[in-house]
Amino acid sequence: MLLSAQLWEDEPESDDDNDDDEQLESIDNVSVNINGDDSGNDDNSHGNDEDEEDESTFVPDDNTSESDSDTSDTGPVNPTYALNIGELMKKGRTVITTIRKSGILHDAVRNIAYDSSINVDLILDMRIRWNSSYNMLNRLFVFQSVLEELYVQIDSLSGVTKRQREKLMSAYLSNSDWALLQSLQFVLERFSDATELISGKSYPTISIVYAVKLSLHHFLNDLTDDINVSIIKQMLLAEFDRYMTLPVNSKETDIISAAALLDPSTHDILQLDDKKAAEKFLILEV
């Protein structure tokens, strides 16, 4: 990281310079960049998988070195917690796939669900689909009582193989697991709402971007909830700052602030600094 910071510092910075954008490469790709930088060819941006959005930061700006040290300093994030959530999601997925794959289990679940008048099915999430994990959690909670009933009945079901039973048992969600999932669902709900709000097609979304960023930032900084929620928020906050911080004087930031200034619904929430910047920008443009 030290290297890349130096790299950025050495380069002359100017907003309109095209070459400058070459420096706005991903932090993760920096090693590649250092090698390919002198040749300056376009091809060093070659990515090779679908998740390549993952490989680049939102905008690695001039103060990358600062924001990075921020990331590593942010709060007492417990790394084992990250592990837990990943494992927990894996458990949930195991339960869902096992049930969905087996006709017998699926029928049993449907029967129990029918009694409690649930007319939907369990769904799986998908890596690159927005909010799919949140949707999966929602469904899982709809089926919470059904799943508990299934675990009671599972020994009396005929035709369930030993392997399936073991798989279900290994992925049994305990009460504390459910509690953690609940906290996760609570936090992800905000992100899901935000995504839906900015996915509008018939209205301009650029001013909403400002509102969404601001409110999510407030939400993540509010650590007055219970301990699980707070820890999840802290985990999110570090990444949120990393991906959502735009360079201070970029045109993108100015335009977003200006749009928020001009939109009546977001005009009042505009922060003082941004308001000044937006007004200055608008006057300059005019």
Add this chain to the structure above:
Amino acid sequence: MDARPFGDYQHPGMQSFLKVAVPGYYGPSSRTVERNLSKLYVKKQQELKAELAKVPDISIAADLWRSARNRCFLCITSHYISPTTHQSCGKILSFRHFHGCHFGSRIRSHMLRVLKQFDLVGKITATTTDNGSDIKNATRLSRVFDVRFHCLAHGLDLVVHKALGLWPKKQAKEAESSSAHQLDQDE
């Protein structure tokens, strides 16, 4: 629209239905459907081009993704305020299977080709893309693409994924590079 095959009219079920519903009518053959579709495509494209010609400022958005069958698609949409109804509209300019490697330069040349096809060069006021380094590189040409915006929805998705580790690392290589990155950060 429903992803039906071109030869639907010639299938036995459809034929026996047509026999009763419209006696004497056999429906178009798959070749005719194909021909008509390509005519319709060209016609619609011309219409869109004529409509866009009246609009002074247009913003575009582009996204590149890979389907479950490992095929890559590149979609370019245009967003503008209609000069007649003053409503904001979004129309797809190009949606195609992207062959070959995703170098920034290749994506850019494709995007430029599409923009030239619709006579949009010089009218673009903003470009929105995700954070992929290839597409970022492709749209960094500010002369054509003007201001570049990051897609917030992609960003939020990224935040959640990265921060909570909802998915296991895909490949050992990826895990390795990220742990190396972690080490770098620690230094």
